[in-house]
Amino acid sequence: MANALVFYTNPQSRGQIIRWMLEEVGAPYETQILDYASTMKAPEYLAINPMGKVPAIRHGDQIITECAAICAYLADAFPEAGLLPAPADRGAYFRWLFFAAGPIEAAFTAKAVGWEVPADKQGMVGFGNFDLAIDTIAGAVDGKAFIAGDRFSAADVYVASMLDFLIAFGMLPPRPAFDAYLAPLRERPAYHRAKEIDAALMPKS
Structure with a gap:
């Protein structure tokens, strides 16, 4: 899907913030669980986030890292969820x-x-x-x-x-x-x- 939403995380991380945000948004998303010692530092993920940290999301061709930025982006990208104030x-x-x-x-x-x-x-x-x-x-x-x-x-x-x-x-x-x-x-x-x-x-x- 052109606008597929992919969530990169580890359950023992700040990814819990974005999990909550995604559940509030209500749009379907795919979760990719990364391990601190291996997949988080692998070239495939470093192409997503060169810091080798989670969380991150990919939405179509957009890549967003940093929890506050992800929250702000999702509120804007999914206005029907009502998470962006007046x-x-x-x-x-x-x-x-x-x-x-x-x-x-x-x-x-x-x-x-x-x-x-x-x-x-x-x-x-x-x-x-x-x-x-x-x-x-x-x-x-x-x-x-x-x-x-x-x-x-x-x-x-x-x-x-x-x-x-x-x-x-x-x-x-x-x-x-x-x-x-x-x-x-x-x-x-x-x-x-x-x-x-x-x-x-x-x-x-």
Whole structure:
């Protein structure tokens, strides 16, 4: 098929974000499971993503990598799914989608590797410091059902996935604002389908 949708992933990866997004989109897609030590570094996949990382998608002749970019692309490519906000809400949509992909991702990477930005260098770093980044995203979701406007969007898939992952692995202390935002999103049918699919693909111990 000319516009076939192919999803490259590993169930133990950020591919879980895109699995949820694909289930929300509802379009048929093919899944290719890659192994970290072999197929992810094979020439065939490096032609898709030279970084040798997942997830990635191929949609017809388009190749998209990076979770936030994939979410944004799918929302645009499948408008019937309703995952792209109305124009009046696009500012918040893009702002928080890419804030989670930029400052939040960077803040947690720094924390995970034990790197703390010196106080006199925080102005040079996009996320400033860990607490500032977390307080900012907490403020963005506090009291809101959705991150942009009055309906669910691709930005919620990405932001909620990031918060969900970080809380689950003990990298982010729970907060009432996060709990209230995440609870109803975790009840979405597409979220449950995605989790069930990836759980079934996990290596058996």
